[in-house]
Amino acid sequence: IDKIGRFLDPIIAVRAPTSEQVAKYWTPNGNHRLSAMKALGAKSIVAIMVPEPSAAYQILAMNTEKAHNLREKSIEVIRMYKELAQLDDATEETYALEFEEPAFITLGLCYEERPRFSGGAYHPVLKRVDEFLKKQMNVAIDLRRERAKTLLALDDRIVEQVEALKAKGLTSPYLKSFVVARVNPIRFQPKDAAPLSFDEALDRMTTATAKFNPEKIKMDDLARSGGVADEAE
Structure with a gap:
């Protein structure tokens, strides 16, 4: 913009829901250009108006400028979910592109409840x-x-077993992942x-966690497990 002295690429704008008399807008694709125009002292900007709020989230889903970690992605998805649930009677499958994985929805709620989950x-x-889920999102x-x-x-029970392993003198950045892997029923399917x-998987994991015996675990078991380092509690 600064080099050629003109703005040639309109941003996308969507009207934001507000109870105020003055209309407000946000852009799912154009924040960098908007910031650049503000820095250059512009008082207005060319924008393409999209009347359907749901389309904004489709645009966001295709915007790959920023890589997310699991926590950020899950929180982004659950926030998107709650806003979309207010728009219509769509099911989760309607927005499969935007959500990417059903797991992100569940994990997003967990992160909201427990930020260091x-x-x-x-x-x-x-x-x-x-x-x-095949139900309307405001019900789902x-x-x-x-x-x-x-x-x-389940995580509360897993943490108890992790603490028992620590009390035994076992230390590893993979302790929680190790316990979860041990009680994961899918590996035995x-x-x-x-x-x-x-529900079946979580029920079996809960039962297996209750039966997990830290006294039978040795350091060699941890060394062989590898896996993903646990996030901070």
Whole structure:
């Protein structure tokens, strides 16, 4: 803009919901250009108006400028979910492109409840058992909250076992991932077995966590496990 002295690429603008009399807009694709114009002292900018608010999230989903970690992505998805749920009677599958994975919805609710939640330890399991719900999103959100509550309750039990391992003198950045892997029922599933549902998988993990015996775990077991380092608690 500064070099050629003119602005040739309109930004995308969507009207933001507001109770005020003055209309307000936001851009899902054009913040850098908007910031540049403001820095140059511009008082106006050329924009293409998109009347459907839901289209803004489709544009955001295709914007790959910023790479997200799991926490950021999950929080972004659940915020998007809550806004889209107010627009119409669509189901989660309608916005599969925007959400990318059903696991991000569940994990997003967990991160909202527990910001330092170790979602990375559970993500591999959720990718296999979580699925888009076929109910309207304003109804499905309650089921999602129940799933998040179940996952957080499991996490509490996992943390207890991790602390027991630490008390035994075992130290590793992979302790939580190690315990989750040990109680993951999918690893024991025959290849031709029917896939587990979310509820079935979490029920089995909860039962297995209660039976987990830290006294039987040796440092060699941890050394062989590898995996993803646990996020901060």
